[in-house]
Amino acid sequence: MKASISKSVVSGAIAAPPSKSYTIRALFAAALAEGVSRISNPLVADDTEAAAEVLAQLGAVIERQPGVWTVSGGHLKPPRQNLNCRQSAATLRFLAPVCAMLDGESRITFDPGLARRPMTPILEVFSQLSVESELTDTCLDIHGGGSRFQTGVVSLPGNISSQFISGLLLAAPLAPDGLNVRLTTPAESRDYLRMTVYCLRRFGIVVETAGNLTEFRVQHQAYQAADYTVEGDWSSASYFIGLGAIAGGLTVTGLNENSFQADRFMLNCLRRMGAGVNIAGDSVTVSPSPLRAVEIDLNEAIDLLPTVACLAAVAEGESAITGLERARLKESDRVSAVAGNLKRMGIEVVEEAGRMTVTGGTPRGAVIDSHDDHRIAMAFAMLAATCGDTVIEGAGCVAKTYPGFWQDFETAGGKVIISE
Structure with missing residues (x-):
């Protein structure tokens, strides 16, 4: 074209147009919340559709109507089919930690263009959590099991992508003993982390921060369904x-x-x-x-x-x-x-x-x-x-x-x- x-x-x-970043964050939070959430003014685009589709495969029920998406969430579990993130880096980096928290195996696939973008930080976090994973050019296999985590503290660099940190914050409330996320280098794109903390709060999750966003403490908590309007x-x-x-x-x-x-x-x-x-x-x-x-x-x-x-x-x-x-x-x-x-x-x-x-x-x-x-x-x-x-x-x-x-x-x- x-x-x-x-x-x-x-x-x-x-x-x-509506915010892509807020739409994807709200979709993940709503899918993790038991009950019915309504996301008003969602962005309808390739990246947000990718997020909605993989969350539906995990068990969320998403009804799309003009100007509002209704999400019935909670009780997610790995599907038998592949989870295709298409070209959405945010979907991939948010989904991987969530799958690590779920009991069972997940296979996440993505378009070849995403292969050139870093994934090392989240793989190193999985190693710290004793979560087995294998990454190829277009596929990430995760052997999840939040109930078997070996630690409640993980560390990763803050200067590669804030999306890794946001993904961990989205998944952290599912960890049986919560999760502390510590950054080994100062966070870049800090506003995106503030977006994540704000969105989580709207769905009932409290994130404690310290050290100018170099440490995040998340207790085990339950997401609460909410009505959310995307700016x-x-x-x-x-x-x-x-x-x-x-x-x-x-x-x-x-x-x-x-x-x-x-x-x-x-x-x-x-x-x-x-x-x-x-x-x-x-x-x-x-x-x-x-x-x-x-x-x-x-x-x-x-x-x-x-x-x-x-x-x-x-x-x-x-x-x-x-x-x-x-x-x-x-x-x-x-x-x-x-x-x-x-x-x-x-x-x-x-x-x-x-x-x-x-x-x-x-x-x-x-x-x-x-x-x-x-x-x-x-x-x-x-x-x-x-x-x-x-x-x-x-x-x-x-x-x-x-x-x-x-x-x-x-x-x-x-x-x-x-x-x-």
């Missing part, structure tokens, strides 16, 4: 917020300014670059203005790299974007993917291990390789609106987190033709 984009002027308002997704909104700054002005609704979502940092980025940003209730309105270069550390909001780099491409001066080491381990090596595509558009980029320097200029149309990475496709659609004559290959990858992206892009005034 290809998206051909012409130079565009945007205006009006777009509603932010708008700052990550998905970032492309339209950025679009408003460079292609005509735009309002994005349905956003919580006080969210735990790390990518609300997008507002800070735009203000530092000189864009006009106004917040009224749950709406963010961005007005275009000449952008200026910035030096910015994205370590705590790593998914913003493609968006910020594309904005830097039209900013005056040389922008330095740092804290990018983990961006190489996403759906693509996003540092190289972003740098390569910006160079195709005539933008000067210097790529280093965890740093990128972008010299702003006048992008020209080009053929963009999405690398089957949803965030690459959406960010370069934003930039393409400023110059036109651009084709984004593999444009269908947006379905991973934002199936309605191209329709919303058109609604905002973006000129795009979708073809096979």
Whole structure:
């Protein structure tokens, strides 16, 4: 699938899609709670569907209606069939600890693209718990048995992915004696851990934290069914917020300014670059203005790299974007993917291990390789609106987190033709 984009002027308002991160967390919590939970405003996308399907295989009953998913949970057990996480790293990393807590064997499968993303921390935790597991390129076998755990304390690094820690926190209440999770290195993406703790609290689970989120204590507890409303997704909104700054002005609704979502940092980025940003209730309105270069550390909001780099491409001066080491381990090596595509558009980029320097200029149309990475496709659609004559290959990858992206892009005034 290809998206051909012409130079565009945007205006009006777009509603932010629901948060992927909160939808998946709420699904897991609801599936672990005995009784009926209602998740309002869930994100319907490939990643959340993957989470819903594996939880249904474990025994949760999930009824999907427009705008609300009803989950009857509790009493999960390993299924006889494989649990397919597709391309969802969060589903894989949340599911594995849960399966370790269940008595019986689980086989978790996933698309080959996930094989390049780290899994070592959770395997080392399983070893500490005396849980047997075997990992291949597309399969993880887990011989669960929470009642046979040899310890109530586990340790793992905090600087590889917060998803490993979140997965352990989701599973910890099932451990007969609870679980203490200690980090051997400071946590990165701490806001995602705060999201998990907040979501667990909504379903009746208390997590005690210490040492600036370097230690988590979870007693054996029972999840409580709850009604939960998913807020708008700052990550998905970032492309339209950025679009408003460079292609005509735009309002994005349905956003919580006080969210735990790390990518609300997008507002800070735009203000530092000189864009006009106004917040009224749950709406963010961005007005275009000449952008200026910035030096910015994205370590705590790593998914913003493609968006910020594309904005830097039209900013005056040389922008330095740092804290990018983990961006190489996403759906693509996003540092190289972003740098390569910006160079195709005539933008000067210097790529280093965890740093990128972008010299702003006048992008020209080009053929963009999405690398089957949803965030690459959406960010370069934003930039393409400023110059036109651009084709984004593999444009269908947006379905991973934002199936309605191209329709919303058109609604905002973006000129795009979708073809096979």
